[in-house]
Amino acid sequence: MATTAMAIERNHSYSSPLLFFVLLLPTLLICLLLPAILLLRKPRLRLPPGPPALPLLGHLHLLSSARHILLTDLSKRYGPLIYLRLGSVPVVVASSPAMARLILQKHDQIFAWRPQLQVAMHLFGMRDVLFSQPGPYWKLVRRICAMGLFGNKRLEGFRPMIADEVRAMLCTIAHAPDKVHVREMGFATSLSIISRMAIGKKLEEVAIESQADPAYNLVKLMLESIRLLGVFNVGDYIPWLAWMDLQGCGRKSKAVAKKMHTIWQEVIDGRRRMRRGQSHETDVDFLDILLSESEVNNAQISDSDIKAILTDMFSGGIDTSTNSLEFTFAELLAHPLIMKRAQEEIRTLVGASRLVQELDIEQLPYLRAVLKESMRLHPVGPLLAPHMARQQCKIAGFDIPTNTHAFVNMWAIGRDPTIWDRPLEFCPERFLDSNIDVHGQHFELLPFSSGRRSCPGMALGLGNLHLMLANLLHVFDWTIGNSPSFSIKLGIIVALANPIIAKASLKVSKHLLEAHADDAL
Numbered sequence: 001m002a003t004t005a006m007a008i009e010r011n012h013s014y015s016s017p018l019l020f021f022v023l024l025l026p027t028l029l030i031c032l033l034l035p036a037i038l039l040l041r042k043p044r045l046r047l048p049p050g051p052p053a054l055p056l057l058g059h060l061h062l063l064s065s066a067r068h069i070l071l072t073d074l075s076k077r078y079g080p081l082i083y084l085r086l087g088s089v090p091v092v093v094a095s096s097p098a099m100a101r102l103i104l105q106k107h108d109q110i111f112a113w114r115p116q117l118q119v120a121m122h123l124f125g126m127r128d129v130l131f132s133q134p135g136p137y138w139k140l141v142r143r144i145c146a147m148g149l150f151g152n153k154r155l156e157g158f159r160p161m162i163a164d165e166v167r168a169m170l171c172t173i174a175h176a177p178d179k180v181h182v183r184e185m186g187f188a189t190s191l192s193i194i195s196r197m198a199i200g201k202k203l204e205e206v207a208i209e210s211q212a213d214p215a216y217n218l219v220k221l222m223l224e225s226i227r228l229l230g231v232f233n234v235g236d237y238i239p240w241l242a243w244m245d246l247q248g249c250g251r252k253s254k255a256v257a258k259k260m261h262t263i264w265q266e267v268i269d270g271r272r273r274m275r276r277g278q279s280h281e282t283d284v285d286f287l288d289i290l291l292s293e294s295e296v297n298n299a300q301i302s303d304s305d306i307k308a309i310l311t312d313m314f315s316g317g318i319d320t321s322t323n324s325l326e327f328t329f330a331e332l333l334a335h336p337l338i339m340k341r342a343q344e345e346i347r348t349l350v351g352a353s354r355l356v357q358e359l360d361i362e363q364l365p366y367l368r369a370v371l372k373e374s375m376r377l378h379p380v381g382p383l384l385a386p387h388m389a390r391q392q393c394k395i396a397g398f399d400i401p402t403n404t405h406a407f408v409n410m411w412a413i414g415r416d417p418t419i420w421d422r423p424l425e426f427c428p429e430r431f432l433d434s435n436i437d438v439h440g441q442h443f444e445l446l447p448f449s450s451g452r453r454s455c456p457g458m459a460l461g462l463g464n465l466h467l468m469l470a471n472l473l474h475v476f477d478w479t480i481g482n483s484p485s486f487s488i489k490l491g492i493i494v495a496l497a498n499p500i501i502a503k504a505s506l507k508v509s510k511h512l513l514e515a516h517a518d519d520a521l
């Protein structure tokens, strides 16, 4: 037996060079030539213009630094719709209102898809609102969010709680006015608001055993997940390198996801225990609504889905509002006359006997212009979130291949001198006699995007921002030692690199800030 096997092995090894020439070489040649033949036979696409690409990398090397700024420079050279190749992934970048309209409105249905990014897969299994693909699940989740968080009636009900949190923020500042860390203060307030809306309590009031371990701090984990989503992960663009996980995004996002899942599961289990035996006719917070929906739509919404959706609300709603507030504050501190005009408007309307209420905002056109101007110059999502074309289509006469990723460069549009007079100046006055708003119909100003993937939290985010800003300006006068720096920290959501630390002086009676001055806000 052994001799026969050896003979076969020997025969086999003798015949292998021959086998190689007869079988393998032609196969190899076919493999190499076939793509070229197919490429020649395929009708050539008329792609949008763009800079020359490197072999293999394409334009990936260009995106290591401030992408929105670099893409703005490229659009000046190649036009409002440019084509890039990131590794093997086709990408288009729109940098004019007309191109933004084509992607977000005319071809909205085609571009409503999201790329399958490795980090989003690990963090949410693409089951959160931001990364889930259009279809029945995404529609259901957006409907639940509208019902549980963003609907007018719902927001109306949250108003006293939001007022309470804003008052608490003012009170904290009044007690330590010398060095106010604007971002920390905005972050803490936004976190409390979203937390009370989503799970009925502030995070620190929820008894979660795992939170005792500092590695299981939900806020830090969420910030880390936002950071990871902002990394251009090479594995997403050169798939055969994905297994190497060169930047560690895969490993890190899996570790973050595991911890977040543990925490959220504790929150969900705790709530289920509370709900047992209770009637759910009056669901009180978003988690209750999610749990009720999962009982009705059992097959469609699992615990993992609830965790993904909750994470989305926290991470989508807090950093965006906080960073927008800080950019606005930085501009106001850099332009004291504009700050003064905004304060005069508020103080004239509201007087010194109460705080600003949400209903006042409608009557504060200058304040609203300040926020629009800040969002024009500093959109916190300068490239929005990535969209993807599900099928081949034509944009402005150019062919866009299937699965092309699309970015809309709101930073470029906001600073385009053909659209805005003296675009680099902070000048809220430009909006006073203008009907341009941020609600998605004016494609020159889309901080919340437009179309079916636009931000569902816009009314909440805008309302909170106006209320926080108006009260900060009403209650205090502000000064800063050195003029603020506008260098930025990159990510899916951009922030100021150097935090704004300002000095506040109280301009109303302290009594107004006390928790039981009930009719103050």
Ligand code: HEM
Binding pocket: 129, 130, 131, 142, 194, 312, 313, 314, 316, 317, 318, 320, 321, 324, 380, 381, 384, 385, 386, 387, 447, 448, 449, 450, 452, 453, 454, 455, 456, 457, 458, 460, 461, 462, 465
């Ligand atoms: C100043 C505040 C905010 C800004 C500037 C902002 C901006 C944005 C932007 C630019 C997008 C991407 C749209 C696109 O891809 O076309 C987005 C999506 C989203 N935002 Fe906001 N946002 C804010 C507040 C909020 C709040 C308060 C929440 C929730 C509590 C929220 C939840 C979401 C969600 C869930 C999505 C994904 C929507 C989808 O893909 O279907 N955002 N937001």
